[in-house]
Amino acid sequence: RKEVEQDPGPFNVPEGATVAFNCTYSNSASQSFFWYRQDCRKEPKLLMSVYSSGNEDGRFTAQLNRASQYISLLIRDSKLSDSATYLCVALIQGAQKLVFGQGTRLTINP
Amino acid sequence: EPEVTQTPSHQVTQMGQEVILRCVPISNHLYFYWYRQILGQKVEFLVSFYNNEISEKSEIFDDQFSVERPDGSNFTLKIRSTKLEDSAMYFCARETSGTYEQYFGPGTRLTVT
Numbered sequence: 001r002k003e004v005e006q007d008p009g010p011f012n013v014p015e016g017a018t019v020a021f022n023c024t025y026s027n028s029a030s031q032s033f034f035w036y037r038q039d040c041r042k043e044p045k046l047l048m049s050v051y052s053s054g055n056e057d058g059r060f061t062a063q064l065n066r067a068s069q070y071i072s073l074l075i076r077d078s079k080l081s082d083s084a085t086y087l088c089v090a091l092i093q094g095a096q097k098l099v100f101g102q103g104t105r106l107t108i109n110p
Numbered sequence: 111e112p113e114v115t116q117t118p119s120h121q122v123t124q125m126g127q128e129v130i131l132r133c134v135p136i137s138n139h140l141y142f143y144w145y146r147q148i149l150g151q152k153v154e155f156l157v158s159f160y161n162n163e164i165s166e167k168s169e170i171f172d173d174q175f176s177v178e179r180p181d182g183s184n185f186t187l188k189i190r191s192t193k194l195e196d197s198a199m200y201f202c203a204r205e206t207s208g209t210y211e212q213y214f215g216p217g218t219r220l221t222v223t
Contacts, residue, residue: 031210032210034211041199041219042216042217043201043214043215043216043217044153044201044214045214046211046212046213049209049210049211087152087153091210095158095166096141096158096160096165096166096205096210097143097155097158097166097168098143098145098153098155098203098212099155100152100153100154101152102151102152103152
C-alpha cells in the first residue's frame, strides 16, 4: 500500500468552480501534513500546512482527519493560475523526511 | 526569492562518471535535504543532513551517493558512478526551524547518457 495516496486526476474544471482533492496516508508515524503545488518541470512549492483543526488561507482550505488518516484540500473560485499538480505530503516523525503522494493534476479552463 | 539556489541547473553526464550537485542556502540553516524526482514519478526522499551529519537516508541513497558541506556553506550531493536510472530532477530543500516546513530549491536536472 502506498504511504500517501492521491487520485492522480486529471481534474478539468471551469474557472470559478470549486474543486476538492482528497488524500489518504497509511503510516501512523506521520506527524505533520502539507499541500504543495508543482508546476511542470519546477520545484514543489509549499501551499499550506494542514492542521487538525483545519485551516484556511484565502481561497484554500485544508482539513485533516487523523482517525480516518485522510487529508483534503478545497480550492474555491478557481483561477487559471491554479492549474498545476497538487502534492499531498506527510512528514514522518523522527525521520524528518517528507513522503509525497503521486500528485493530482488540475487544469482550470477559461 | 528562492530559499536555496542550486547549481548547475542542468547536468549531462556519461554513465559511470561522477557528478557533484550543489545547493547554496540563502541564509544559515541547520537542516538540509535532498530529494529526487524521476520524470513522471513522485518526489522521493534521499537524505537529510543536520548539523553537518547525515540524520536519515533512504534505500535509494546507497554507497554511490554521498553528501557533505565542505565549506560550511555549500551543501553537495555526489554520485560516484552514475547509472542511466540516476537521470532525474534533484531538489535540495531546507527546513524552517520549528515549523517542519521544507522549502525547495529550483532543482538540478541530471541526464545520464
